Amino acid sequence: MTSHLSRRTVLSTTAATAATLALGTAAASQAHAVPTLPNGTSKDKVLVIGMDGLRHDRIDAANAPHLKAMMSEGTYGTSLLYASPMAATSSGPGWSTISTGVWPDKHGVKDNTFAGKKYDQYPGFLARLAQVRPALSTYAAVDWKPLDAQGTVTPGADAKLVLDGDRDGYTGHDATIAGEAEAIISGQNPDVLFVYFGQSDIVGHNQGAGSQAYLDQIAVQDTYVGRLRAAIKARPSYATERWTVIVATDHGHLDVGGHGGSAIEERRTFILATGPGIAAGARPIDTRLVDVVPTVFKQLGVPVDPAWGLDGKPVQERSTDPFDALTLSTRTDETGIPSTVRGFTHTPPSGWSVINNAMGTGGIAEWRGWAFVTDEFWSRTQRDQWRELNVRARGVFAVADSDEWADKNFSGTYDSILVTPAYDVTGSSKARLDFTTLYRQEGSQQAQILVSFNGGNPTLVRSYTSDVVSQPQSVTVDVPVGASSVNFRFRYTGSNNWYWVIDGVRISRS
């Protein structure tokens, strides 16, 4: 949540104020009567639970039966965040991404100053619901105050509980939030709730995500999950309701504690969701943090307007990208990547091909010609060279990386062509190629898209000559009279320059 400096400042005062903390918490809970929400209007209901700085790979080792029950009942998608210069792995960008359903290059929050925020254009989901479904009964409870003061989460809520964990400590306030949310679920008829717990981040900073104390804190917050789930199931009207519960986090933590940077452990995040239509036991590789909002909307039956510009998709919708079904290997030459991490392959999906006739010899084996890789495998090759900015790729993507290839003796130049399957365009006048890309330009490097009809000579339809930082792309070409098939080629050439990423390739016709 807060920057390391101010967070540690807060922590240093915690012991000294321990006595007054308990009093303050008691006073706060006495002073704050449970608000009365408007009566709910929906049988489809959603509870979003945010846990700050929760390293998902530590849940297994924790006494967390309720989170683990959700994993077996629901869909659990882990992924990595951006890093600088797109945004820090800190709470401002993380909760903004969760609440708005867009990446930091849209919502504008790059760090905990919130400078540049664009919530007017990309509002939080409660604010959006207040616009399009004002009859829904909504509630938000947070104890990291900026989520209210900066307008990240609470605007649009019919009732809210805002506590100041930085001032008073999070332990008591987290408990107050759990208790009030439990009371509202038990005694009222809310439709949508956002509930936040912050102490996981405090313990992460203080004792590290590798500590027993961190596991103990996961166990504490797991009991809150259990109470809220039990309150839902105990509702007299539960049998006629359709509840979705989502747990997500804003960033990871180093084993020794701390976040904000580009280490894999700081970038770790997840979405865990249970509810109608959400597959049990699923572990998709194509989930990303922007998927919380589309999942909420889908479960509520709220259609997403393309004009909202959301970056996510509901967690229950699986990718049809053939790259995501490839079998991946562990490292060969890349000794900086842990030997357990899968991974990469040079074998394209059925119908695809890679032409390396003009490719130089030697170099780092993983990057000799187009490779199909995961975010973790590729971005572990070298930090802070923008590989972390590949936010609009999902699961496995294709990469041509002349920079990494050149890290071992080689001859010649990097020259590799990725060829799509042939697509039937019989009787069509236009063919369209859609994909997402991350392209980093340098020197005489070239990135070209070529089109071929009926297996004929490829012709150039687009060249990239400047950076494209994780953006959707489309190319539309005229189909010659009489042509029956089209394919596209991605040709990358370079000599120890940067890289080109391609993902989510779709070909259509009109």
Ligand SMILES: [Zn+2]
């Ligand atoms: Zn923090």
